[in-house]
Amino acid sequence: MHFERLSRALRSTAFRLSAIFTAIFILSYVVVFSVTYWxxxxxxxSQRRGAIEQEFAAMKNRFLRGGMEAVRRAISEESTPRSGFPVFALVKTTDGASFxxxxxxxxxxxWHDYPEANIPSIKGEDRDEHVLSAYAGKLADGSLLLLGFDRYNIVETQEAIAWAFTxxxxxxLFVAASGGIFVGRRALYRIDLFNEKLRExxxxxxxxxxxxxxxxxELDELSVSVNAxxxxxxGLMASLRQVSSDIAHDLRTPLTRLRQRLEAASANARTTEDHADAIRDALDQTDAILATFSALLRIAQIESGARRAGFAAFDLSGTCNSVLEAYRASLEDDGREVTARIEPGLTVRGDRELISQAxxxxxxNVLRHTPSGTPVGIxxxxxxxxxxxxxSDEGPGIPEAERNKVFQRFYRLEGSRTTPGNGLGLSLVLAVADLHAAETEAKGGERGLTISISFLAGMPPTGGEP
Incomplete structure (x- = not known):
């Protein structure tokens, strides 16, 4: 079990990201090491060579002032191997002698390196690392003077740098791998918890x-998105259960009535006119049932969000004026005073047809559920x-406790059950509003009712939620 969890941690995204960043850091580390080493x-x-070149100039001056004997004394005094910064010297005179x-x-x-030079070393040191790096030139009499230094200390410094970086x-690498495994296992713990909750x-x-x-x-952000x-x-499942219950409850009555009418017509109809009346009544009942199913299908289509793909910016002011003109004659024939306060040039992004339908x-809704002559405002x-x-209207209004319920499918106030309709009109309005991320509100006083839909102004970006 422990090996399996470790294996999952090593395959996790967190560990892979840690490995990638570690590799990038190691590459940067190698570059820093190379630059530092060089x-x-x-x-x-450069420091040692500068010192040697200065010493060479000093030796030439000594030769000019005191001859070869002065050079010999200087070499004897300053060439002290293994103490401070030793200078190794060699003089080859014109007559072939050397000291x-x-x-x-x-x-x-x-400047040249002389690995073959026999340089004194401390016991235990690697003689291969003792290399003489020397500068040679001519003195005034033509003799050859060579001054140099042992590169051993420089090699030691190079090795120390290399070991320190290694x-x-x-x-x-150890810390990064351990951290990657730790982070990976923590992430896997939360992923396992997510999977457990999703299985529930x-x-x-x-x-x-x-x-x-x-x-x-990022996992919290994922949790918030998944929770939404x-x-x-x-909510959709609860709505589905409610719709199923509502369909069973609200359609059972018209279907039962239809069956009873058909049975009565079959038993009692004696003339052709009786049969025709029964058929017409059955067709009316069937049309009402089909209208209910059509409304439910339309609401389901809207709630699916498929219509968002066709969203476009349009003039809502013009759309409202067009719908009002289509209903103006019916409203005026019913003796209703119509008040329109529509600001021009207001634009929203959405589905013009659905908003017109809403x-x-x-x-x-006003025409069906308020008395004739009731004023209407758009x-x-x-x-x-x-x-x-x-x-808005100035009708009997809706009790405050029931204002939000009128948007539920098949919900009808007690006084509206004798009027035509299936209780789906305001449900469709709510579905259209939700599709457009709009806010729906029903408000009023003792009399009258105002139902409003509030859209975001302007033209939001396309794609996803509007």
Missing amino acids: ETTHALI GSVSLERAEIG WSALIM FEGGKLDTRLPVRGSAD TLERVE LSNLIE GLHEAGGRVTMSV
């Missing part, structure tokens, strides 16, 4: 939600970055 070596060699603190078979003018890299949701526990720790990390989806699914349903205005479309 710059340090170059600085040490100094180091012996060489050959010596060339300028151990640092190894420690860093799949098993029918629809109120299950993913835990949110409040750390505002789960809440939406729970406004039509609000107007028809409004459209912009305020606070939102465009609000409203339909």
Whole structure:
């Protein structure tokens, strides 16, 4: 089990990201090491060479003032191997004689390395790392003077730098790998918890939600998004159960009445006219049932969000005026005074047909459920970055406790059950508003009712939620 969890941690995205960033850091580390190694070596060699060149100039001055004997004394005094900064010297005179603190078979003018030089070393040191780096030139009498230094200290510094960077890299790799495994296992713990919660949701526990720790990390953001989806699914399932119950309740009555009428007609109809009346009544009942199913299908289509793909910016002011003109004759024939307060040039993004249908349903709601002669108001205005479309009347209104219920499918007030309709008109209005991320509100006093839909003003970006 432990090996399996470790294997999952090593395959996790968190560990892979840690490995990628570690590799990038190691590459940067190698570049830093190379630059540090080269710059340090170059600085040490330049420092030693500068000192040797200064010493060479001093030796030439000694030769000019005191001859070869002065050079010999200087070499004897300053060539102290293994203390401070030793200078190794060799003089080859014009007559073939040589003296100094180091012996060489050959010596060339300028800077050269002489690995064959026998340089004194401390016991235990690697003699291969003792290399003479020397500068040779001519004295005034033509004799060859060679001054040099042992590169051993520089090699030691180079090795120290290399070991320091190597151990640092190894420690860093260990810490990075351990951190990657730790982070990966923590992430897997939360993923396992997410999977457990989702399995509970799949098993029918629809109120299950993913835990949110409040750390505002990417997993918290994922939890919030998934929880919103789960809440939406729970709401749709609850709506589906409610719709199923409502269909069973509200359609059972007309279907039962239809069957009873047909049975009565079959038993009692004696003339052709009786049969024709029974058929006409059955057709009316069937049309009402089909209208209910059509309304339910339209609401389901709207709630699916498929119509969002066709969203476009349009002139809502013009649309409201067009719908009002289509109903003006019916409203005036019913003795209703119509008041229109529609601000011109207001634009929203959405489905023009659906918003027109929602406004039509609000107007028809007034026509069906308020007495003839009741004044009607159509409004459209912009305020606070939102465009609000409203339909108001001065009818009997709706009790405050039932105002939000009128948007439920098949819900009808007690006084409206004898009027034509199926209780789906305002449900469609709510579905259209939700599709457009609009806010729907029903408000009023002792008398009268105003139902409003508030859209975001202007033209929001296309794609996703409007």
